[in-house]
Amino acid sequence: MPKIREMYQAVVNRDSSYEGIFYLGVKTTGVFCKPGCRARIPKLENIEFFSSTKSAFAKGYRPCKVCKPENLNGTTPPWINRLNLEIENDRSKKWSDEELKLIGIDPSGVRRWFKKKYDMTFHNYIRKIRLSNAITEMKNGETMTQAAFAQGYESLSGFIDAMKSFTGKTPTESKNVKFLSVDKINTQLGPMIACAMDDGIYLLEFEDRRMLKTQMKRIIRGNKVVPVLSKHKYIKQIEEELQLYFEGKLSEFKTPFKMTGTEFQKSVWNQLLKIPFGETICYEELAARIGNPTAQRAVANANGFNSIGIVIPCHRVIGKDGNLRGYGGKVWRKKKLLDLESANNNAD
Numbered sequence: 001m002p003k004i005r006e007m008y009q010a011v012v013n014r015d016s017s018y019e020g021i022f023y024l025g026v027k028t029t030g031v032f033c034k035p036g037c038r039a040r041i042p043k044l045e046n047i048e049f050f051s052s053t054k055s056a057f058a059k060g061y062r063p064c065k066v067c068k069p070e071n072l073n074g075t076t077p078p079w080i081n082r083l084n085l086e087i088e089n090d091r092s093k094k095w096s097d098e099e100l101k102l103i104g105i106d107p108s109g110v111r112r113w114f115k116k117k118y119d120m121t122f123h124n125y126i127r128k129i130r131l132s133n134a135i136t137e138m139k140n141g142e143t144m145t146q147a148a149f150a151q152g153y154e155s156l157s158g159f160i161d162a163m164k165s166f167t168g169k170t171p172t173e174s175k176n177v178k179f180l181s182v183d184k185i186n187t188q189l190g191p192m193i194a195c196a197m198d199d200g201i202y203l204l205e206f207e208d209r210r211m212l213k214t215q216m217k218r219i220i221r222g223n224k225v226v227p228v229l230s231k232h233k234y235i236k237q238i239e240e241e242l243q244l245y246f247e248g249k250l251s252e253f254k255t256p257f258k259m260t261g262t263e264f265q266k267s268v269w270n271q272l273l274k275i276p277f278g279e280t281i282c283y284e285e286l287a288a289r290i291g292n293p294t295a296q297r298a299v300a301n302a303n304g305f306n307s308i309g310i311v312i313p314c315h316r317v318i319g320k321d322g323n324l325r326g327y328g329g330k331v332w333r334k335k336k337l338l339d340l341e342s343a344n345n346n347a348d
């Protein structure tokens with residue numbers, strides 16, 4: 001866990017980038033929260049810090065009703081799993097609030113969860129799942145009509161319009177669309193967004209990174225792909241590797257990845273890959289290593305445009321004076337990554 005002072009600062013700032021990293025139990029109320037909770041900020045002497053919901057429960061704390069800390073920790077609430085099964089079983093069903101209530105699921109909870117997890121409405125999520133299913137069916141030889149009706153579209157024109165707004169193409173043309181799998185993964189330093197295709201990881205970024213949307217657009221346009229929510233095998237693989245990395249048991253990632261960028265950017269990122277685990281270099285040195293010692297600013301810029309965080313170790317570049325300087329994933333994380341790597345430098 002971070003230092004007490006750092007955690008309390010996060011509580012005071014309601015900094016949700018610390019979500020999943022620690023929990024705070026409030027002694028006066030017996031309730032525990034995640035950082036970022038909108039409830040009243042307790043005094044430091046009334047707080048007990050925990051690294052997991054499990055340890056907070058073990059000490060007898062109840063989860064806060066405002067911030068629902070028990071839903072974190074990478075676990076999907078059971079009712080979401082149930083809902084996903086229902087969606088899968090009846091692909092043509094219209095999910096009105098009444099339908100949700102009939103199966104015992106609270107519609108406002110559904111809206112909140114999809115907004116938080118995918119930043120989209122529940123209905124938009126269903127629409128996208130159906131359209132990507134329809135494309136898969138057409139790729140497998142179904143006709144457009146069969147695919148449309150199997151996914152619950154009542155008219156072909158409705159299907160064609162929906163497909164055009166999803167992929168920018170007609171259903172027939174959409175058969176050639178390439179999909180970029182997108183999903184959220186949990187790490188010890190908070191949630192990350194991962195994107196992958198069959199040739200590797202295209203993006204890996206902390207969810208609260210300011211550049212995330214810009215980076216997503218760059219990857220989508222640069223590779224002419226349509227994003228779909230799904231857990232690609234490489235997303236699973238990188239999630240497992242990150243877990244080991246944070247436990248200090250892995251220093252080299254094996255999951256394949258693909259860089260999207262200019263030749264110059266790629267030359268910078270390839271140099272980053274040569275900085276050994278546990279070591280750091282300064283921006284001046286990085287510029288010198290790509291054979292362009294005066295291009296420090298451009299090099300720093302390319303460093304910031306890295307879209308495959310941790311795996312391409314842009315965090316290993318620091319100021320000449322030892323100052324960490326900036327990091328898209330926030331400086332406190334850069335410090336954690338470097339501390340972790342120097343602590344485990346001789347482990348394997």
Ligand SMILES: [Zn+2]
Nearest residue numbers: 033037064067
């Ligand atoms: Zn709370």
